[in-house]
Amino acid sequence: MSAALVLEQAFNGLQLGMILFLMAVGVTLAFGVMSLINLAHGSMLMLGAYFIAAAGTHITAYPLAFVAALLLTALCAVALEWLVMRPLYQRGHLDQVLATFGVSIAINEAVVMLWGREAVFVAPPEWLDGAVAITETVSYPLYRLAITAVAALAGLALWLLLAHSRLGMRIRAGAENGDIVGALGVNVRLLFCGVFVISSLLAALGGVMLGPLIAVQSGMGDPLLILALAVVVIGGVGSLKGALVASLAVGVIDTFGRMIWPQLLGDLLGNIVANGAVYLLMALVIAIRPTGLYGQHGN
């Protein structure tokens, strides 16, 4: 294993970690503020990817297509919140899990109805073609670096929004006690809708950026969602810091694991361990701290 390979894998791990962070923050935000368990979150990532593919065929300027894809996802999120999610906020976990699971399989099939079962092609923007020389011997694709940077910026923007803006203050207050916030004259319905849209947009942003890198097809978001759920469990529900730490840890462990374990344990066992490593980490964390690294409440 050369130093160059280690460096490249470190960048890949960082990138996976940041995408997982975008997903996990959405899950944790929806649960923290609206007590909503959203298993349709992976579908929002998938919608982002399909929308950038569709927008790309009509709009040549990448930034415009990028914005269009996010806007389309936001529209879907508003409709979804209004029709399905809003009645679910007051329901128990089981109802939320089932209804959002239903939404997820319906959306997964809807994209097949619209775009077919074959994977859809998404072109990366031309001006992000090429590679950056990191050291004299190692170069890394510019597009992948850009993804990591944009995801990090989105995370930073979210933190600024939550910690330092009036809206963020309301969202945090809503997470503490939605009824009181409502009684103080804040439109809680609108607030919750806004949070759901933000949460969906974070996932869609991941999908838009992953489009050129992974196969855009039905159900593409679900493995990432499940990984993100493991991240949320490890980091602790409701904690941004926990989500960040856990996503980066999971991203790096998963990426390096796929390289290291097969070399150590042989192809078969190595692959199994590499695939299960993240979940074993999760089991370990839960065995020691049942509410995750930074979590406070589980109900």
Add this chain to the structure above:
Amino acid sequence: MPQRAGMPTQTRIILGVLLLAALIVPLLGQPYYTKLVSRMAIYAIAALSLDLLVGYAGLVSFGHAAFFGIGVYCAGLLPMVGIDQAWIIVPAAIACAALYGLFSGAVSLRASGLYFIFITLAFAEMMFYVAQGLRMFGGDDGFRLPRPTQLMAGLSLGNPVVLAYTMLVTLVIAIYVARRITGSHFGRVVIAARDNETKLRAIGLSPYPYRLTLYVIASALCAVAGVGFANLVEYASPASMSWVVSGEMLFMVILGSAATVIGPVLGAVVFVGLETVLSSLTEHWLFWLGLILVLRVLLLRHGLYGLLSGRGQR
């Protein structure tokens, strides 16, 4: 919460009619319908085992398909080393599922609520990836069952009629066992833990060992359904333990009505019926299934059994 003392008359009637119909169908000599009966019975056993957790213990597991898959892989892999007798395969499946249930349950039951749902899902996903990693057994694609499971006296589960009757008998035994468990002292502790954990702790009982025991029992029961499923589709693949299967099982439980024993059976029958009808109507039946699931949750609050037994809908 539903009544548990004694089986109401109308439950007996529904069960009786269903069982009678199920017993007659394989005699008609139509393999398609015989297999449909098997499928319903298999999913009914799986849904019943999940209902022990969801309905009675209030533990929403989203990873129950893992144990189903363990049963499927036991029925698929053991014949490769020359073992095809049911009396070895079924106990082996039960033992494997119980062991994984003990491990994953011991960890996930330390958590509660949202964490429990996510952790069970993650553990099932881990099993899914393990199955996917078995490249010499087809990896993601899975493999054809080398040989169906053999009962004694030359009876093979590869024969649709034998399979249907075997799964029906298993289902009846499963219903009996589930009712005995939920009616026992043990079952009452589990139910009490669901309803008021604080009170249970106050009288000096810790729910953890009870829940873990139930989790292991439910896991083992589901693996038996998995063995049946492998023989029904004559195939073993990671798809049998995907998170979609876990979701479908939960759907069956809640479609019928949780914590009623009869509910999940009814749910499984209706689910398989729905799947069969929808998939014959349109290629995109999953879309409609998803919509029905959403509508069921939003509109029909007490499940089909609630509708039949006339409990009010809100």
